[in-house]
Amino acid sequence: MGERKGQNKYYPPDFFSNKKTMEKGLDAYHGHHQLRERGKKAHLGILVIRFEMPYNIWCEGCKNHIGMGVRYNAEKQKVGNYYSTPVYEFKMKCHLCNNYIVIKTDPANLDYTIMSGARRQENRWDPTQNEQIVPETKETQRRLFDDAMYKLEHGLKDQKTSEDAKPQICRLFQRNDDVWKDNFEANLKLRATFRKSKKEAKAVEDADNKILSRTSLVGLSLLPETDEDRQLASLLKLHSTKSIQDKSREKFKEIMEKSVLPSSTIVTSFCGMKKEKLLSQKPANLGIVKKKEVDQEPVEKKKKVEAVTSLVAAYSSSSDEDE
Structure with a gap:
């Protein structure tokens, strides 16, 4: 396909008449650089x-x-x-x-x-704090090249460092062999752990979505619960929420069931007023009420006694006839 690229370009009739333009190419003929916009300042x-x-x-x-x-x-x-x-x-x-x-x-x-x-x-830090390999500085490299004694001391120090790090490196190799000895088993454990964490995250997300939809706070993200939050929630007393229609119905029902006459508490408070004040306000009416109460009390007591005695007499007569 490479030989067909030259055939896909248009060559004007006067392009082949000038030998210099033929040597420079089609871009030079049109006054363009080969790199187009990238080479617009190539002359500089x-x-x-x-x-x-x-x-x-x-x-x-x-x-x-x-x-x-x-x-x-x-x-x-x-x-x-x-x-x-x-x-x-x-x-x-x-x-x-x-x-x-x-x-x-x-x-x-x-x-x-x-x-x-x-x-x-x-954002620079000391690489020795992270146990990284520190490259040699220019001065150290120069001394290693010029000073043979310094090179020997430096080599002994590097050898001691490698001996100290050898046990840790061996433990890392051993752990790597133990974990990745069976690739299928390691991958199976990793996928099982990931699947479990994914299910837990999905359960937490569903619970959060239920709370957000119930409280009309869709779109917010909830933080995970803590022991302090649970303790504070247990101390709060939750009240059942009612709609405006339910509250209006209860209020209407309360008004309809309420008596039109004044309650007994009002009468009791009225009767509990001072006697002198009541007598000074309506002495005649109060005297009539008091007289009526006095006349009615013996009559009511007499009726109750007669009813009790008649019941006792009837009971005793029935018992004599049975004997």
Whole structure:
């Protein structure tokens, strides 16, 4: 298929009449660079490439954070040499503002240097704290190359370090062999653990969704329960929630069942007023009521006594006839 690529291009009739244009190619005939937009500044020694941010930086224009790995269309230009290694400069525009960032390679330290437009975010730590392998510095490498005694001492120290770390390395190898000796069994256990955790997470999610739907809080995320939350919830007294229609029906029923006349408590309070005050207000009526009560009491007592005596007489007569 490679031989057909040249046949898919259009060549004007006057292209073959000029030998120089034929040597340079079809792009030169049309006045284009082979790389098109990437090579529009090729005559200045600038090539547009895809540049990836080597570390986290802060933009000086908008003061925003730009993470490591963010890619830009940068202008690449050679600005010098470090011995025989070329030094390149990259110029790119921030995607959040109109500020331009200029970064240059640093072959001496195997790093990149920010020239303008940004500042580096410092997230450095001592690698010995994490038990990482620390590379030798330039001064140590120079002494190892020039000083034979220092090289011997350094080698003895490295040998002692390796002897101290050998038991731990052996334990790691042994554990790796025990765990991954049977790949199928290890994979089976891992999948079973994952399946169990997935079911637990699904049960918790369903319970949370029920609570959210009951309280009309759909869309929120609930935090896991704690012992303090359970203790606080046990101390609260929950009341049954009723709708407005139920409350209005109960209120209407209460009003309909309520008596129109004043209650006994009102009468009792009225009767409990001071005697002098009542006599001063309605002396005639009070006297009549009192007289009626006095006249009615003996009559009621007399009727009750007669009823009891008649019942006793009837009972005694019935018992005599049975004998």
